[in-house]
Amino acid sequence: MKIQKWIVLVITVALFMAILVIPTLIVVPFTDSNAVSEVKETPGGKKAKDEVTAQSPFSIRVLRTQTGQIENVPLENYVARVVASEMPVNFEIEALKAQALAARTYITRHMIQEGSVSDHADVTDTVKHQVYKNEQELREQWQDKYSTNITKINQAVEETQGEIITYNHEPITAAFFSTSNGYTENAEDYWENEIPYLKSVESPWDQESPKFVDQKILTVEELQTSLGIRLTKDTTMTKTEGNRVERVNFGTQSFTGREIREKLDLPSSDFTIKQKGNHVIFTTRGYGHGVGMSQYGANGMAKIGKDYKEIVNHYYKDTKISPISTLTASIENNDKKQTN
Numbered sequence: 001m002k003i004q005k006w007i008v009l010v011i012t013v014a015l016f017m018a019i020l021v022i023p024t025l026i027v028v029p030f031t032d033s034n035a036v037s038e039v040k041e042t043p044g045g046k047k048a049k050d051e052v053t054a055q056s057p058f059s060i061r062v063l064r065t066q067t068g069q070i071e072n073v074p075l076e077n078y079v080a081r082v083v084a085s086e087m088p089v090n091f092e093i094e095a096l097k098a099q100a101l102a103a104r105t106y107i108t109r110h111m112i113q114e115g116s117v118s119d120h121a122d123v124t125d126t127v128k129h130q131v132y133k134n135e136q137e138l139r140e141q142w143q144d145k146y147s148t149n150i151t152k153i154n155q156a157v158e159e160t161q162g163e164i165i166t167y168n169h170e171p172i173t174a175a176f177f178s179t180s181n182g183y184t185e186n187a188e189d190y191w192e193n194e195i196p197y198l199k200s201v202e203s204p205w206d207q208e209s210p211k212f213v214d215q216k217i218l219t220v221e222e223l224q225t226s227l228g229i230r231l232t233k234d235t236t237m238t239k240t241e242g243n244r245v246e247r248v249n250f251g252t253q254s255f256t257g258r259e260i261r262e263k264l265d266l267p268s269s270d271f272t273i274k275q276k277g278n279h280v281i282f283t284t285r286g287y288g289h290g291v292g293m294s295q296y297g298a299n300g301m302a303k304i305g306k307d308y309k310e311i312v313n314h315y316y317k318d319t320k321i322s323p324i325s326t327l328t329a330s331i332e333n334n335d336k337k338q339t340n
Contacts, residue, residue: 052076052154057162057324060107062132063121070120071134079104080150080157084138085131086176087295089149092302095295096156098311101321102174102293105164106130108324109171165312166322167197174316177288178295179209181270184315185242185290190258190269197316198291200242205300211287212296214267223280226263229253231280235273242290244270258289292316 056074063070073081082103083096091099107122110129116122117129125132139146165172173195175187180203187198206212220231229250237257238246245257257269268286275281288294293315301311309321 052080052157055161058111060111061116061120061122063117063124064134065124065126075104075107076157076161078107078132080153081132081134081138082107082130083156084150084153085133089142089152091295091299093152093156094302094306094308094311095299096153097160097308098293098298098302099176099295100157100160101163101165101308101312102176103130104160104324105166105171105174108164108327109173112171112327160308162324163321164324164327165316165319167316167319169322169326171327172197172316172319173292175289175292176295176315177290177292179211179268179287180206180290180294180297181212181243181268181286182206183242183290184292184294184297185240185244185269187291189240189242189244189246190289190291197319199317200240201314201317203294203297203300203315205303206286206294206296208300209287209296211267212285214284214287216264216266216282216284218264218280218282220275220278220280223264227253227255227260231275237273242270244268244286244290248273 052074056076058075060073060075060078061070062073062078079100083099086103087096087099089096107130111122117124123129123132133141138150142149165174173187175198182202182204184199184201184203186194186200188194189200218226223229224231227250232251235248235250237248240246240257245260248255248257248260255263257271260266260271261269264282266282266284268284268288268290270285270290272283273280274283293311298311298315301314302308306314312321313319
């Protein structure tokens, strides 16, 4: 009897251990740590997308100025990387959409009217064209926020897929800049030619920009050397419709506001001049040339509920949002001319 009880006890223990072990054997193969780590999740629970899923009608050959290499990038991915490089990612999604339209319009116009910058490249990656950073550079810039940020950027691009800004059925000069002084500038008041859709408009939202007001202090000697003038008390200036400096007269010598900005490396051509002892104080408002879309203005409009179409129509007067497909043939023909 004792032996039978011992056998029953052994069988009971064995069955108990089997119950514990078998589920573990079933579960363990499906909890591989490497498999789990490959799934990229954003805080909102959506999978991060490194590439835009929207189809691109053509590709852009980008000259990387630091390495001399060429990157061949599908249009919509190029637009996403330009938006990521040109506008703060923490801006409202509607502002990012407006920036996507500006970027896509710029490169479309460039491909049709200006063509390539060399036998192998269409554009550079600098402000000469549009600032462009590739995936690796954006990962280094954003670190652990990359997945969240690129998903947001890609959303803005995909939700405006294939849209460009046109005037008289042609892609516009989609000029943009960081921060206005409260108004944008007429194109003819900063550049040489009048452009009908680049007219001065109010932009009161820019006061939230950290670049709205700035100061630069020079010695009298530094100012005189930089401008090649003799500073006198009879300094006068005139203003443009956008309230920027049109012309400054130092005695008999005269400069445009743009010339002063560029010679003295000022943030804006809206400035005042005040001499204090042996120093001259330039107080500026705004950041950039002031023509076209203000980025901080666009973000301010988005914050009060305006969508990207309303933003675009505010800064680019009397323009339309059109499908890029109507111009694809022109781009393809231009590409053939470049290769022949």
